[in-house]
Amino acid sequence: MTELPLRNTVFEKIKTAGSLTDEELVRSLSKSGMVLAEDKFNKILLDLEIMGLIKVSWLTKDTRRIEVSVIEEEEDQYEQQNKEMMEKDYEASFPGLEES
Structure with missing residues (x-):
């Protein structure tokens, strides 16, 4: 698979959920049959954040x-x-509708 469809799929999952944790996103992608290496997953998140499509912040x-x-x-x-x-x-x- 090329990176663009992966990025689109990941963004669609995020868009559908609105907001989720990275663990929830990994689980959701796994259920869809997409298992990504951690470095690839982080690269896609970084690309989406640089493009201004998502916001990533640390909870813990x-x-x-x-x-x-x-x-x-x-x-x-x-x-x-x-x-x-x-x-x-x-x-x-x-x-004819001027204020009186």
Whole structure:
């Protein structure tokens, strides 16, 4: 197997769970028939973390928590101005509803 499908499979498991420990992830992968060497497993986690897809933090000395990164999308300033202008135009299209 190439590394890309492995990485995708591992990410899908994490995404489905939302958050899990490294031990839970290894068990889940084993149930699916994927047994990874520890160095390969760590490399995949590192790659996913570098790509910004997951966050790995230590819970205890031997246990890591793995969770999907929440990516906040920045709204483009142009899009924000456009949206505000469209809202103003929409409100202005009702001439008889001015505040008293």
